Amino acid sequence: MRLYNTMSRTKDEFEAGPVVALYVCGVTPYDTTHLGHAFSYAAFDVLIRTLRYLGHEVRYTQNVTDIDDDILKRSKSIGVPWDELGREQTELFQRDMSDLNVLPPTHYPRATEEIPGMVGMIQQLVEQGNAYQVGSQVYFAAATAPNFGMLARLPREEMLKRFEDTGDSPNNPEKRDKLDFLLWKGSGEGEPSWDSPWGAGRPGWHIECSTMAVRYLGPRIDIHGGGDDLIFPHHSCEIAQSEQATGQAPFSRIWMHNGVARLDGVKMSKSLGNLVMVRELLGRFSPDAIRLYLLRHHYRDSFDYDEKELVRAANDAALLQRRVEKIGADDDVTVDSDQLPQGVKVARRLCIAALVDDLNTPDATRAMMELATIDGDEAGIILRQLAGVMGLRLRRS
Ligand SMILES: [Zn+2]
CATH class of the missing domain: 1.20.120 (Four Helix Bundle (Hemerythrin (Met), subunit A))
Known part of the structure; x- marks a missing residue:
């Protein structure tokens, strides 16, 4: 099988063993499934079904980012407790996926149930000198990871801009280097928190996926997938953390990224509200x-609804x-x-x-x-x- 590898920017020969370890980044459950989600998970579902047809077993992990700034914001605005909102929205997402005949993952870990593993990985990174604590926060020192950002091939200015866009401000004076990113953050007043050696707080988004991928699939996985908006910072940070924590590389042999669904030329996004919801379509179409x-569009091509x-x-x-x-x-x-x-x-x-x-x-x-x-x-x-x-x-x- 040949798969386009974002790391090499070419279609690479993928020599699948008897068991293929696949990790695909999951949803942040605070709003129901839109067509972009369906496009991504249907594509990876066909990948899994193709590998099975060819005689391989697929061990597939997909996470749920059930604690996140967006969930907390949404929870406040609609007056539903954050954990209840996450549970409800995860169930709705799973129902949409099952209606679309998307096979359930082998492992479906929720970030909030994996916190001890995350604390462990952060602790190790601190001990090794890959991370440092400032007050109740812990940052990953990007300079300690060789070739940080290699997956994305972006100029430094663009990397900084994307950190800013994803809520990890490069201009935060606590950071030794602007490219350093959060592994652990102290919780604000009234926010959910977990105990850690650095005080009560919660993990950063990137360390969640590193921890769950390594726990369920091991230090070296075959294929890691997700939307192309995750190449930087999310997946680039995952590589840095995982490879430094496990001492093994590459973290993933193949990096697969799907394009996005657009409406009238504009990417569908929760923040813009220009969404075509799967539930609505299921009311009118089989x-x-x-x-x-969806499958009439190649997974790497973004498309207009x-x-x-x-x-x-x-x-x-x-x-x-x-x-x-x-x-x-x-x-x-x-x-x-x-x-x-x-x-x-x-x-x-x-x-x-x-x-x-x-x-x-x-x-x-x-x-x-x-x-x-x-x-x-x-x-x-x-x-x-x-x-x-x-x-x-x-x-x-
Ligand atoms: Zn992820």
């Missing part, structure tokens, strides 16, 4: 229609479903690969070849549509199999 629509395309996808999903219903044979019948008609073989080969070429789902869905035009039970059975790799149920709803 999960298969939404998935097919277009309802006309979604309607077309709904028609095509219905066509695929009708085609599969025409299969005369028993549901669990297996077909002899060597005996398949030529056209069926070609369509299957094209579909799988597209998926193993950096998850080219637009080409894979085209091959599926082609397969649907071929008569005979074999074509229908292989179509159903490939639809399963794409996460389409093709059942009457």
Whole structure:
């Protein structure tokens, strides 16, 4: 399989072992799922299904950032306790994902249940001289990590700007270097806090993912994924912390990043409020229609939401479903690969070849549509199999 690796900026050959360790950054649960989330998690879901189809076991960890400035802000503004808000929103997110037929992760850790591990990793970084304490805060000393920011390849000024945008001000006078970032912060009045050697407080966002990835998948993982807005600072900081704490590198062999969903040319974001919600779409379209629509965009390409395309996808999903219903044979019948008609073989080969070429789902869905035009039970059975790799149920709803 070839996967585009943000670290090398090329499509790298990914030699998968029997077990593939995958980590994908999860949501901050304070507002329900929008189309950008669905785009990202559906893409990684197809990656997992493709690897399984090829005979690999996938150990998949996705975290929940259930303590965060945004959650606390939202909790205050709507008057719901922060932990209750996080629980509720996590459940809604999980329901949206399961409706979209996104397979649940093997491990689904919540940041608030992993605090001791985070404290342990920070302590180690402090002891090793990679981090330092100022009052109730602890900062990671970026200069102690060789090639800090290599994943992002950004000029220093741009890195500083992105730290500012993500609430880790470079101009904070406590920092020895402007690129240093928070590992632990003292809690404000009335804010939730946990005990630590540096006083009551809570972990920074980046150390959460490092700790959970290493705990559940080990010091060296195969694939780390997330939205391309996470390349800096989040993933760059994760690399620095994890590699310094474990003494092993690379933290991840492949870094995969997906593009964003836009509305009228503007990135969908909670802060702008220009969101297309998955729950709303599920009221009007089938999960298969939404998935097919999303998978017609390559995961690395950002795209504009277009309802006309979604309607077309709904028609095509219905066509695929009708085609599969025409299969005369028993549901669990297996077909002899060597005996398949030529056209069926070609369509299957094209579909799988597209998926193993950096998850080219637009080409894979085209091959599926082609397969649907071929008569005979074999074509229908292989179509159903490939639809399963794409996460389409093709059942009457
Ligand atoms: Zn993360």
